Amino acid sequence: MLALPALQISPSVVAVTAVLTAAAIWLIVLAVRLAHRPRNSPGVSVDLVDQARELKSHGQIQEAVFLVRGETGMSHRAASRFVNRL
Numbered sequence: 001m002l003a004l005p006a007l008q009i010s011p012s013v014v015a016v017t018a019v020l021t022a023a024a025i026w027l028i029v030l031a032v033r034l035a036h037r038p039r040n041s042p043g044v045s046v047d048l049v050d051q052a053r054e055l056k057s058h059g060q061i062q063e064a065v066f067l068v069r070g071e072t073g074m075s076h077r078a079a080s081r082f083v084n085r086l
Helices: 011-035 048-056 061-070 077-083
Strands: none
Touching: 048 061, 048 077, 061 077
16 A cells, blocks of 8 residues: 655644635625625615606506616615505
Protein backbone atom coordinates (compact mmCIF):
# COMPACT_ATOMS: atom_id res chain seq x y z
CA MET A 1 0.00 0.00 0.00
CA LEU A 2 1.04 3.53 -0.69
CA ALA A 3 1.16 5.74 2.40
CA LEU A 4 0.38 9.43 1.97
CA PRO A 5 2.11 11.99 4.17
CA ALA A 6 -0.10 13.86 6.63
CA LEU A 7 -0.93 17.43 5.67
CA GLN A 8 0.15 20.04 8.12
CA ILE A 9 -1.78 23.29 7.82
CA SER A 10 -0.50 26.28 9.69
CA PRO A 11 -2.89 28.27 11.91
CA SER A 12 -2.36 31.37 9.78
CA VAL A 13 -3.74 29.58 6.71
CA VAL A 14 -6.80 28.51 8.71
CA ALA A 15 -7.32 32.09 9.93
CA VAL A 16 -7.03 33.55 6.42
CA THR A 17 -9.48 30.96 5.09
CA ALA A 18 -11.96 31.79 7.86
CA VAL A 19 -11.72 35.52 7.15
CA LEU A 20 -12.20 35.03 3.41
CA THR A 21 -15.19 32.73 3.99
CA ALA A 22 -16.81 35.24 6.35
CA ALA A 23 -16.26 38.05 3.83
CA ALA A 24 -17.82 35.98 1.03
CA ILE A 25 -20.89 35.19 3.16
CA TRP A 26 -21.23 38.86 4.11
CA LEU A 27 -21.12 39.90 0.44
CA ILE A 28 -23.79 37.35 -0.46
CA VAL A 29 -26.08 38.58 2.33
CA LEU A 30 -25.53 42.18 1.23
CA ALA A 31 -26.36 41.33 -2.39
CA VAL A 32 -29.58 39.60 -1.35
CA ARG A 33 -30.65 42.57 0.77
CA LEU A 34 -29.94 45.02 -2.03
CA ALA A 35 -31.87 42.90 -4.50
CA HIS A 36 -35.00 43.07 -2.35
CA ARG A 37 -35.09 46.87 -2.23
CA PRO A 38 -37.65 48.65 -4.41
CA ARG A 39 -36.26 49.88 -7.70
CA ASN A 40 -37.95 53.25 -7.52
CA SER A 41 -38.70 55.62 -4.71
CA PRO A 42 -41.01 54.20 -2.06
CA GLY A 43 -43.53 57.01 -2.52
CA VAL A 44 -46.51 56.58 -4.81
CA SER A 45 -46.96 59.35 -7.36
CA VAL A 46 -50.28 61.00 -8.12
CA ASP A 47 -50.00 59.85 -11.75
CA LEU A 48 -49.65 56.24 -10.63
CA VAL A 49 -52.71 56.55 -8.41
CA ASP A 50 -54.70 58.04 -11.29
CA GLN A 51 -53.60 55.29 -13.70
CA ALA A 52 -54.38 52.53 -11.21
CA ARG A 53 -57.75 54.06 -10.36
CA GLU A 54 -58.65 54.26 -14.05
CA LEU A 55 -57.67 50.63 -14.64
CA LYS A 56 -59.72 49.57 -11.63
CA SER A 57 -62.76 51.52 -12.84
CA HIS A 58 -62.57 49.61 -16.14
CA GLY A 59 -62.51 46.29 -14.28
CA GLN A 60 -58.82 45.68 -14.93
CA ILE A 61 -57.85 45.11 -11.31
CA GLN A 62 -54.98 42.68 -11.99
CA GLU A 63 -53.47 45.10 -14.51
CA ALA A 64 -53.65 47.86 -11.90
CA VAL A 65 -51.93 45.60 -9.37
CA PHE A 66 -49.16 44.75 -11.85
CA LEU A 67 -48.73 48.44 -12.67
CA VAL A 68 -48.35 49.35 -8.99
CA ARG A 69 -45.95 46.47 -8.41
CA GLY A 70 -43.79 47.44 -11.37
CA GLU A 71 -43.59 51.10 -10.44
CA THR A 72 -43.10 50.75 -6.68
CA GLY A 73 -41.55 47.34 -6.08
CA MET A 74 -44.39 46.41 -3.72
CA SER A 75 -45.22 42.79 -3.10
CA HIS A 76 -48.29 41.36 -4.81
CA ARG A 77 -50.20 41.40 -1.53
CA ALA A 78 -49.34 45.03 -0.74
CA ALA A 79 -50.15 46.18 -4.27
CA SER A 80 -53.49 44.35 -4.17
CA ARG A 81 -54.39 46.06 -0.91
CA PHE A 82 -53.37 49.41 -2.35
CA VAL A 83 -55.51 48.97 -5.47
CA ASN A 84 -58.50 47.67 -3.47
CA ARG A 85 -58.40 50.80 -1.30
CA LEU A 86 -58.55 53.17 -4.27
